[in-house]
Amino acid sequence: MIIQGFSFSAVEAAxxxxxxxxxxxxxxxxxxxxxxxFTTSTVKAAPxxxxxxxxxxxxxxxxxxxxxxxxxxxxxxxxxxxxxxxHSVASALGIDSTAVQVCSTGVxxxxxxxxxxQAAIPALVNGLTDGTLDDIAQAIMTTDTFPKMEVISxxxxxxxxxxxxxxxxxxxxxxxxxxxxxxIITDAAVEPAFLKxxxxxxxxNSFNAITVDGDTSTNDTCxxxxxxxxxxxxITDGTEEGNSFAIILNNVLLSxxxxxxxxxxxxTKFIEIKVSGAKNDLDAKRAAMAIANSSLVKTAFFGxxxxxxxxxxxxxxxxxEVDQSLLSLSFDDVCMARNGIFAGEDAEARGTExxxxxxxxxxxxxxxxxxxxxxxxxxxxxxxxxxxADYRS
Amino acid sequence: MIIQGFSFSAVEAAxxxxxxxxxxxxxxxxxxxxxxxFTTSTVKAAPxxxxxxxxxxxxxxxxxxxxxxxxxxxxxxxxxxxxxxxHSVASALGIDSTAVQVCSTGVxxxxxxxxxxQAAIPALVNGLTDGTLDDIAQAIMTTDTFPKMEVISxxxxxxxxxxxxxxxxxxxxxxxxxxxxxxIITDAAVEPAFLKxxxxxxxxNSFNAITVDGDTSTNDTCxxxxxxxxxxxxITDGTEEGNSFAIILNNVLLSxxxxxxxxxxxxTKFIEIKVSGAKNDLDAKRAAMAIANSSLVKTAFFGxxxxxxxxxxxxxxxxxEVDQSLLSLSFDDVCMARNGIFAGEDAEARGTExxxxxxxxxxxxxxxxxxxxxxxxxxxxxxxxxxxADYRS
Numbered sequence: 001m002i003i004q005g006f007s008f009s010a011v012e013a014a015x016x017x018x019x020x021x022x023x024x025x026x027x028x029x030x031x032x033x034x035x036x037x038f039t040t041s042t043v044k045a046a047p048x049x050x051x052x053x054x055x056x057x058x059x060x061x062x063x064x065x066x067x068x069x070x071x072x073x074x075x076x077x078x079x080x081x082x083x084x085x086x087h088s089v090a091s092a093l094g095i096d097s098t099a100v101q102v103c104s105t106g107v108x109x110x111x112x113x114x115x116x117x118q119a120a121i122p123a124l125v126n127g128l129t130d131g132t133l134d135d136i137a138q139a140i141m142t143t144d145t146f147p148k149m150e151v152i153s154x155x156x157x158x159x160x161x162x163x164x165x166x167x168x169x170x171x172x173x174x175x176x177x178x179x180x181x182x183x184i185i186t187d188a189a190v191e192p193a194f195l196k197x198x199x200x201x202x203x204x205n206s207f208n209a210i211t212v213d214g215d216t217s218t219n220d221t222c223x224x225x226x227x228x229x230x231x232x233x234x235i236t237d238g239t240e241e242g243n244s245f246a247i248i249l250n251n252v253l254l255s256x257x258x259x260x261x262x263x264x265x266x267x268t269k270f271i272e273i274k275v276s277g278a279k280n281d282l283d284a285k286r287a288a289m290a291i292a293n294s295s296l297v298k299t300a301f302f303g304x305x306x307x308x309x310x311x312x313x314x315x316x317x318x319x320x321e322v323d324q325s326l327l328s329l330s331f332d333d334v335c336m337a338r339n340g341i342f343a344g345e346d347a348e349a350r351g352t353e354x355x356x357x358x359x360x361x362x363x364x365x366x367x368x369x370x371x372x373x374x375x376x377x378x379x380x381x382x383x384x385x386x387x388x389a390d391y392r393s
Numbered sequence: 394m395i396i397q398g399f400s401f402s403a404v405e406a407a408x409x410x411x412x413x414x415x416x417x418x419x420x421x422x423x424x425x426x427x428x429x430x431f432t433t434s435t436v437k438a439a440p441x442x443x444x445x446x447x448x449x450x451x452x453x454x455x456x457x458x459x460x461x462x463x464x465x466x467x468x469x470x471x472x473x474x475x476x477x478x479x480h481s482v483a484s485a486l487g488i489d490s491t492a493v494q495v496c497s498t499g500v501x502x503x504x505x506x507x508x509x510x511q512a513a514i515p516a517l518v519n520g521l522t523d524g525t526l527d528d529i530a531q532a533i534m535t536t537d538t539f540p541k542m543e544v545i546s547x548x549x550x551x552x553x554x555x556x557x558x559x560x561x562x563x564x565x566x567x568x569x570x571x572x573x574x575x576x577i578i579t580d581a582a583v584e585p586a587f588l589k590x591x592x593x594x595x596x597x598n599s600f601n602a603i604t605v606d607g608d609t610s611t612n613d614t615c616x617x618x619x620x621x622x623x624x625x626x627x628i629t630d631g632t633e634e635g636n637s638f639a640i641i642l643n644n645v646l647l648s649x650x651x652x653x654x655x656x657x658x659x660x661t662k663f664i665e666i667k668v669s670g671a672k673n674d675l676d677a678k679r680a681a682m683a684i685a686n687s688s689l690v691k692t693a694f695f696g697x698x699x700x701x702x703x704x705x706x707x708x709x710x711x712x713x714e715v716d717q718s719l720l721s722l723s724f725d726d727v728c729m730a731r732n733g734i735f736a737g738e739d740a741e742a743r744g745t746e747x748x749x750x751x752x753x754x755x756x757x758x759x760x761x762x763x764x765x766x767x768x769x770x771x772x773x774x775x776x777x778x779x780x781x782a783d784y785r786s
Binding site: 039040044070074075077110218295300303307308309310312315316317320322324340341380381 | 432433434435436437463465466467468470471500501502503504610611688689692693695696698700701702703705706708709710713714715717718720730732733734735773774775777778779781782783
């Protein structure tokens with residue numbers, strides 16, 4: 001896979017513990033058109049504060065990212081570390097500081113070992129000659145059990161460009177506007193305003209439609225860099241090329257978002273929740289998210305227990321407009337309930353069979369209007385509790 | 394304990410499985426002034442629909458309650474069963490149907506075995522001669538591990554009256570306006586409008602301030618009956634007697650609410666979360682509930698891991714107005730963080746000691762205003778997952 005003009009590097013900086021690559025760099029030969037979506041939390045990590053200021057220029061040329069420490073709830077010292085890191089990278093690369101994005105993920109409330117980060121930067125920059133995007137995907141993992149990557153290529157008027165993305169995230173996942181860490185790079189030339197708009201919409205349909213545990217992180221960042229080095233003619237809104245680009249971007253982000261759910265901490269199931277017949281799309285998303293975040297629903301899936309009543313209970317408290325006598329619910333193609341009541345003994349046995357699968361689609365129709373939404377979630381398991389009971393140790 | 398004029402009965406009706414008392418009756422010799430708060434869910438169980446209509450009269454004389462089946466998501470058949478049950482009880486007691494309240498708790502979406510309920514009613518009514526309130530507290534248990542009861546007595550101008558309450562609930566606990574099942578009886582004579590108002594306020598400070606798993610039930614009901622048989626002069630608003638009654642009622646409800654949290658499914662910890670310094674009380678409650686409902690916070694408590702950053706992260710997405718540089722946090726009297734950052738290595742060791750306790754107070758100050766709220770919750774454990782993965786089996 002070649003995304004022209006981008007190079008990659010990852011090194012061991014022993015930020016949390018030695019023996020794994022935890023500091024990574026993505027660099028574009030030329031300044032890239034850039035857009036980003038950050039956490040909506042009011043408790044924002046230092047790198048989020050720095051990066052959101054830098055992105056205002058609409059351009060970026062480098063991204064430095066570490067795992068093992070979130071640099072969140074670290075006050076002025078945390079801001080100092082984030083800024084010094086950015087300056088060191090900018091100076092080593094000979095670019096402007098504002099062209100550098102910085103991201104962190106890991107434990108909250110612990111100061112970053114700034115000397116170790118600084119000491120690693122020369123090797124990090126030198127490593128750009130032979131690193132790969134996969135190295136970055138590996139280096140940003142925390143409780144992730146596999147690296148998350150997606151690449152799609154496309155021909156536009158005889159010119160090929162690619163959109164590649166990586167992501168990390170397994171817990172503290174309930175994006176609200178933005179999500180965990182995800183970096184998208186493309187060598188396509190894309191008109192800046194169109195890039196921003198398609199990117200936001202793709203984030204809404206992907207990262208903002210997943211939840212593992214209902215917790216929104218202090219560090220959520222999703223960043224896209226488009227450096228134009230594929231040599232295509234500029235992709236703009238309202239054109240066939242623009243539509244293709246939007247579809248590709250959507251697919252890359254949705255693939256990464258689903259990978260995050262599949263790697264949800266302790267997850268044994270991947271559950272797609274489709275709500276239709278809502279008063280409007282917002283109501284549909286409310287209902288779908290209430291189901292996806294219900295501990296009782298999630299434990300029932302883990303137990304392969306076709307306890308559909310808990311799903312209706314979640315819809316009931318979701319805030320969506322509901323007429324309980326119009327509700328229907330299916331597990332895959334097995335109708336479990338219609339007109340608000342159980343579909344019959346046969347459904348129980350067949351529904352239980354569906355729940356033995358690894359991938360399950362839950363369809364809930366509210367029977368009121370035409371609003372619809374789809375969200376993705378995982379089950380709640382013993383392993384989730386184990387992972388999070390001693391995350392810091 | 395004597396609450397004058399009330400009698401009690403509980404029998405085995407084999408509603409879910411045989412061998413335990415699962416149908417109970419509370420009866421007042423005379424019509425009692427009554428008030429109730431029901432679930433705010435739009436998916437309401439049949440007995441909630443029936444009882445909320447009956448309570449409009451402001452009076453009640455009997456309550457029939459079953460465990461093992463929620464009679465929720467049961468459609469017209471469910472309504473028929475609830476109404477027939479009420480009629481049979483009314484006719485056996487020789488009172489008006491609208492004076493009967495009906496409640497159910499248990500599995501959702503399964504039709505009630507109406508013949509078994511009907512068959513048990515004669516024995517239930519006959520049993521009123523020798524049952525106790527404790528029998529009722531036992532009969533309404535589902536995943537509860539102990540019955541929940543509180544009684545407080547008081548002298549008013551030489552006349553003694555008592556306020557007694559029972560409750561059930563361990564999972565699907567995140568009241569919103571109302572909660573699980575709780576029945577309060579008193580032989581005090583209380584002015585109806587004052588009873589309603591003090592009752593609502595007591596519910597807000599108790600059942601509406603607890604959460605086990607963030608799920609609001611389809612059956613939540615909290616009911617109070619005041620039959621006046623103590624013979625006291627009428628308790629009214631704005632009097633010393635009224636204030637005493639309000640305090641007693643608050644204490645009974647808060648005791649029951651705390652018992653529910655202590656019996657939270659799989660809970661090993663009781664956590665009191667006090668948020669102060671918020672812009673207003675609503676913001677304080679938002680922040681406190683976000684902390685109390687965070688799976689990451691709850692698993693960290695289970696793991697006795699002083700991961701205070703997760704608490705700030707929850708405050709950050711709570712929707713409350715926050716300035717992260719003003720946040721402070723303590724575990725009991727150990728300050729873990731101030732001005733948004735870690736209080737130091739000493740705090741880590743001392744905070745970890747606090748988390749080894751069974752009862753923990755978390756105090757978060759937002760440093761902005763004078764809004765305050767207290768909520769109560771439990772930790773999230775392996776046992777919670779086990780209980781809920783196979784609740785129906």
